Amino acid sequence: MPDESRTLPSSFRDPSGFLFEREGRLYRQVNGVYREHYDQLLSSGLYKKLTEQGLLVSHEEVDLPPPDPERAYKILKPRRVPFISYPYEWCFGQLKDAALATLRIQKTAFDSGMSLKDASAFNIQFVDGRPVLVDTLSFEKLELKPWVAYRQFCQHFLCPLLLVATKDYALGLLSRIFIDGVPLSLTSRLLPFRTRLRPSLATHVHLHALSQKVFSEKKVKARERKIRPVSLAGLTESLESAVRRLKLPIKKTEWSRYYEETNYSPAGFERKKKIVEDFLDAMKPETVWDLGANTGIFSRLASRRGIPTVAFDVDAVAVELNYRECREKSEKNLLPLVMDLTNPTPALGWENRERMSLLERGPADAVLALALLHHLAISNNLPFPRIAGFLGRVCRRLVIEFVPKTDSQVQRLLATREDIFDHYTRADFETQFSRVFAIEKIVPVEGTERILYLMKNRSSAAS
């Protein structure tokens, strides 16, 4: 069997088909066993309806030699997603929208005599700013049986949403540990008592967890129970109402009001924006990653130029505010994500190959690293060569801001600790970064002590 094509390491669970790459293009093989379901997806009009509503990724059928001809029925060429992101990188609002999109797809599928056979959060990606189902093979003919993906939906969506909404933003990262969804039993134990008083949460989470515990090892003769269509619809509605009612209380965090508390004067801030805009216009990058993007003010300088931009920040509230703005303004080119650059997303899953690390998803054409350097170098004790080394792996061009020690923000970082950073100087910064990047432009931000640099990666691997 296969040839020059490469099966994606994440595509092995579902016998209905698999994704593969050939000559740098992404394809999906539909297997013969899935034939009747695939045909119904198209003939029922469900595919057309969902793609028109922007809920399902579109594809075209192509005439290509299949990588596994014995099992093949069709080869599809899906629309490529600009940047693959994962549920543990999403803020609350993104996960909630992904959950609601999944339920909306399920309701639409019912009308066409179909149902989702899985409800994995990994099957959702953000395309043009909206959650989209990217697994075309997720549908099956509707049978009047309990929804097979019910537990998966609860574990992938409801549990992490509840934990973040009622306990702490940081619990969203549990999805990174439990990639098959946050266990119901753990969620039930962690949730506050008041969640037991809400019927939808009491049933979908607490009783669900209890039922799993009680029946986990019970083996009783099978008798398939039918379920009425109205009950299936009611179940979906009940989940939808439970998800819809979840709200994230916005608390003030270290970073969420960063721009309000910065030491830039309004004029200095505008000058900095103008310099970044000039750099972007000079580079004309195809993709931009804004590292330490906060609420995305500078990311938007790129995304509003039509450049697909990913805005990373460690602060879940800043990312939430950024995402809300994206939704309010229907922004298509900006994807805010939660990312701790000092511990970026690792490769996860089977053989560490199912879910990609951050580095595997790069390099970006250009990286913005504005007001970031001092946090990495001083708050995290990262030497300049290590920072330059990391940035050299993630971008071809770099816009970076140097903030000298005399700057009040750096002084704030040093206020409670010993200054062990003798090498934190402009000269050393330029020397160390010059080993990885060629410095193309140096522009001081007038009215401040800060300096913006435009650099080009020296490595051919990143170009």
Add this chain to the structure above:
Amino acid sequence: MKHTGLPSRIAAILISGLFLLPLCGYGYIDLGSGSYIIQLIIAGFVGFSLSLRIFWKKIRSRLSKKPKPDGTEDAR
């Protein structure tokens, strides 16, 4: 050995009497016996409540239909 509390055991006995557990799976993911049982219970309740809502909506729409000036009702 796993210990389950008295309420859990009572719930198990009661619910086992109502539903026989499925061993067969659908598709390629495992729904799990516990999720199967709780789903049947929830679906029963929400299905009943949805049916009532639909029924009530129909009644209200019938009652709110105004007779036409000539005294005949809308044929729809």
